[in-house]
Amino acid sequence: MTDLPKSADTDALLARAHIEGVDEATWLDVIQRMDEVYSQLVSDEIALEQKNVELEQSQQFIFSVMSAMSDVLLVCNERGEIEETNAALCELVGRSDDELRGTPVFALLADDASRARMRGVLDDANPSRRGQAVELNLRDAEGRPVPVDTNLTPRFARNGKRAGTVFVGRPTAELKRAYHELREAHEALKLAQQQLLHSEKMASLGRLVAGVAHELNNPISFVLGNVHALKKYSERMGRYIDAVRAGASDEELGELRTRLRIEHLLKDLPSLIEGTMEGAQRTADIVNGLKRFSAVDPEGRTAVDLNTVIERAIHWIRKGTTAAVDMHWEAGAPCVVMGSAGQLQQVVMNLLQNACDAAGADGRTAELTIACTATGERVRMTLRDNGPGIPDEYLSRIFEPFFTTKPVGKGTGLGLSISYGIVEQHGGTLVARNHPDGGAEFVLELPAAASLT
Known part of the structure; x- marks a missing residue:
């Protein structure tokens, strides 16, 4: 920009103005206006430079975002010619941005079906502004087809006319691999859960030996x-x-019958046979009960009376503990639920065993009060002990895996956690709380069988 006249130049202009018949005030006004124009030009130039810096920063930000995207990105005009790409797409197809610019997008597609789907999107006269999900096969750097789950979104100019399409996609091979790994991890977790469940069940069974x-x-x-x-x-x-x-002879036979006590033998045989059958049946019942408890339960659910489950659990707990335990229990009306008898028995046994351990920890007699009622669509079992209760800081953690307050070697910390999971699988709830009159109380609720039909 040319410097404006100053000092001596100004005097020369004034002298010339005097000579040419123009008064001095007029020339001063002209000079002042020139100074104002110059100042405005300088301000505009500074503002323009600032805008250029901001524009460069915005472009750099957009470029860095596009380069950092793991999804492939492509922008084409209304004719399907590529205008912009990102690093992920260039890496996938093995071509640079300069090589791709101006190339028809159809040249990147691996098959006719993909080209037909792309053509249908580009030729759509009334595209949705939210875009359209399309699965396309791109050709990678080695010429192999790569399935890509894409979203094709129209791009509009200021006048509202369609200016092109934005192509954003992710190779589904990566998603499928991630899904496969997730499924394998889920199966491994399910297997570990089943092993933990069975291990805890066998640990409970060991206490009953x-x-x-x-x-x-x-x-x-x-x-x-x-x-x-x-x-x-x-x-x-x-x-x-x-x-x-x-x-x-008859005489000899009579004497032999008396000596061998045949009459007594014949009268005693029915009672001996009946007693033997009863003892064998009792043994079979015990063995079947153990098998039912220790076996891995099938997925199928059957109608189960919770009263029967509780009675069987109480029976085994009494047989498996040497501590003094006083059970307050009286079966009432049938409380039928749909579930696995073995799993529900494991839950009740865990609750009873924990209550016995907590209430009898100081050597006193453990008193357990069990009740089971059916109310409407729910079956509720409550178990209360006469122990010291559950400390407030433990109430929120009592169902956590491996959390236990028992000494090392006395508990795994899995019983209540597994019980909680079994109850959840049966569509029920298991809550631990302290009873207002003292002791801990567990409340088990399950859907009644009638409400599930």
């Missing part, structure tokens, strides 16, 4: 005693039958 051995000893001993008696009776009967076959 002593009681079960005693429980089995009674009917088995009874059966063995009866079998020994039956063996003796069979020997006597054999001797008597041999005498009959040998043609002994």
Whole structure:
């Protein structure tokens, strides 16, 4: 820009103005106006430079964002010619931005079906401003087709006419691989959960071994005693039958019958057989109960009376503990739910065992009060103990996996957590709280079987 006249130049202009018949005031006004124009030009130039800096920063920001995108991005005009790309697309197709600029977008597609879908989007006269999801096959740097899940969004000019299309997509091979890895992790987690569930069940079963051995000893001993008696009776009967076959006289047979007590034997046989069958049945019931508890339950659910589950759990807890326990329980009306009898028995046994351990920790007699009622569409079981209750800081963590207040070696911290998960799978709730009159209380609620039909 040319410098404006100053000092001596101004005097020269004034002198010339005087000579040419123009007064001095007029020339001063002209000079003042020139100074104002110059100042405005300088201000405009500074503002323009600032705008250029801001524009460059905006362009750099947009370029950095596009370069950082892991999704492929492409912008084409209304004729389908590429105007802009990002680094992810260039890397995928193995061509630079300069090479792609001006190229028809159809040249990047790997098959006719993809080109037809792209053509249908570009030729749409009334496209949705939200775009359209289309699956296309791009050709990668080695010429192989790569499936890409894309969103094609129209781009409009200021006059409202369509100016082109923005293409944003992600190769679905990556998504499928991630989904496959997620599914494998989920299956591994399910397997680990099943193993934990079964391990905790077997740990509970181990606590019952002593009681079960005693429980089995009674009917088995009874059966063995009866079998020994039956063996003796069979020997006597054999001797008597041999005498009959040998043609002994009536006198001899009568004497033999008296000596072998055949009449007494015949009267005693029905009771011996009946007792043996009863003992065998009791043994079978015990074994079936253990099998039902320890086996991995099938997915199918059946109608289960929670009263029966509670009675069976109380029976096993009494047999498996050496501590003094006083159970307050009386079965009421049927409380039928749909579920797995073995899993529900595991839940109730865990609750009873924990209550026994907590209430009898200081050597006193544990008193447990159990109630089960059906109200409308819900079945509720409550279990209250006479222990010290649950500290407030533990109430929010009591169902966390591996959380336990028992000494090392006395508990795994999985029983309540697994029980909570089983109840959730059955569509129910399990809540722990402190009873207003003292002790801890657990409330188990499950949907009634009638409400599920």
